[in-house]
Amino acid sequence: MNRILFTKTGRAVFISHLDLMRTMQRAFIRAGVRIGHTEGFNPHPYMNFALPLSLGVESRCELMEFKLEEETALSALPARLNGVLPEGIEVLEAYASNTKFKYIKWLDIEAHLFYYNEVQPAAELAAFFARPELVMEKRTKRQTASVDIKPLIASLTVEDVSPGEALLTARLSAQEPSLSPAQLLEAVRQLAPALAPGHVRTRRLEVFDKDMNIFR
């Protein structure tokens, strides 16, 4: 399967997952690269994204796989696509891969936490995340369940950047089960409301397999 590694930053973070699919599809057409279609009654272009990205989250490690209709030099693809993509989406690499997206296990993220007052919360946040268990109410579409998210955090550090701003870096379980940065901060809100930031800016940094090797 062919894959691209791309970033989603700046204004593009507000492009939703559904809109991103349409945007990519059109960019490939503009670049003159014909994507292979699925078989069946209602054929549609075959494109598949690794871990759907929440609205508002930046990423340096988005992965999309796709079929090609005709022989195309993958090495030239990033330049061809970058000329026709909207601001904020940049293809870093195009390559063939035999791995499967389901083997992605861990995800590195960083989150800038902004507070409305000039606190320096790093030490307290570190202590909070060092608790032996972190049982939170996790809402799914159907129900709310109590979950201990502690095993879903491989590592986590927090540092104070300036009064009222802290930087949290973590390696979180990417899927089955996943712990999103939003859920991580929801845990703070539920269990240590005094430490909850007013506004958060989140960025995905890298994806890993179960052995902590970078996933491509």
Add this chain to the structure above:
Amino acid sequence: MDAELERILLKVQKPARYTGGEYNQIIKDKAEVDLRMAFCFPDTYEIGMSNLGLQILYGAINARPGMWCERCFAPWGDMEEEMRRAHIPLYALESGDPLTEFDALGFSLGYEMAYTSVLNMLDLAGIPVRSADRKSLTPLIFAGGTSCVNPEPMADFLDLCAIGEGEELDVEILELLRRAKREDWDKPRFLRAAARIPGVYVPSLYEPAYNGDGTLKCVARREDAPERVTKRIIEDMDSAFYPTKAIVPSTEIVHDRVVLELFRGCVRGCRFCQAGFVYRPVRRHSVDFLLEKARAALESSGYEEITLSSLSTSDFKGLPELTDGLLEWCEPRKISLSLPSLRADNFSMSLMERVQKVRKSGLTFAPEAGSQRLRDVINKNVTEEALLNSCRIAFEGGWNTLKLYFMLGLPTETDEDVLAIARLAEQVLHTWREHAANKSRGVKITVSTSMFVPKPHTPFQWEAQVGVEEYLRRVRLLRDAINSRSIVYNWHEPHVSLIEAALSRGDRRMGAVIEEVWKNGGRLDSWTDYFSMERWLDAFRASGLDPDFYAARERGADELFPWDLIDVGVSRRYLARERAEAYAGRVTPDCRVKCMGCGANCLLKRGGCDE
């Protein structure tokens, strides 16, 4: 991006509407720009980005060195609330700069219900809504678009109106503004100079006076202002700017496809249709030009659909060559071609079958009136036979959903005409029974009615609207006459049509009503989420005006109209003659059969109309 803006974007619906950054947007270096314009669309991003006029003018203005045209749309209510709370002024999408930093804001006025949004957008930008309260030269607030054929209801708010097609006119206005800035003119001096540009209407140079009965008595004007403002047109379509690098939105919009404009104007002359008169004379692109631009637009956008757009697409000469040429290019690339606004005649149907081989979406016809008598009155030259024949072809071809559009309250309409709508729908159903390719799937025929809105610059500009009660009585009459379960009847709510009728033929006093509605929270009035009839009626009362005076009053033959100072090419004498023909039940042939002397050919410098 501003951190505060970023924070609120995470809280509102569909934030991609408010970020800009789309493919093909134009970013210029501010150091090399000496005139900044914001194209302001007084409706949502999804509606505005579907507007071909926006894409044309955006490209035409940005093609000028030193000019940078950006875009701005009306935020939805949730975004407006957040912006006001966070004190974020309305900004343009490309640069993110507040509108107060621009030299000119050009509003697109395509329909009357957008008026309140113009005021709201100005206010969101921190700009006084009334022209008289804006003393400095910039930002200049102007407007263009179809509704400007009667600019008077918005006269208090606009510094000037660009009447007619804007590709050349807007650039001339902006060039003058650039000079005025450089030479440090004050606003009155600029406006007097602008009024000398053909097609520019400067409301502050005119002052209306009224008779005791409320009708317009006369309009005083400053000596340097033209007596009438004649609309501008593009005479040679193929040499005008054509947008082949349209902005491709990163989020879904209403018309998410390439729109190919074939021609302007209409040869038909349906007597209720404002567009059919105010866009005359007919001017077309050549087939070769269109094929080249269509390919360029598809390649630069990545769209997989192209639609042909014009007032009456099937009247385009050269349509077979055009569709053949397009299909040849589109089919191997899996690009679909669609044809909106088809006439219910044989030619259109064979075309339809050719282009829509794959998808059989719903089919829509607009007979507008149920009886032949009334169709003759409105000059909608579609016979029942032709309509039923088109339906037969559609049903034989496998279509099984059909929409039929009608208006209620057309001049001379009787109960008999209303009941004829039900009979026509029955006939269509009967045609399905006789000719359906596959009856097991059933059929759905949707009949829709709306209340007729008499518009300026049409033969019905003198007519009274029937009123809400009478419309609803006719709706009930029709509803009771439709008995089949295969026929669904939808009627449009009449209140918006009443306000639309009052605004479209309003005079300058209407500005007070619009401002009052806006002050009481009115904006995005074309959306049922926001429209409030009570708010409009309260505003009329507060302003001492009666909506029925504007909507439901038949005008005297010689009454002076607020829009008489706008010359759209078609003469008032011709409109009066067409009205008489309507009452006599006589049809007028289309321009190609016989020139009836509407007057629009006078707008062309060389030769006659494109027939």
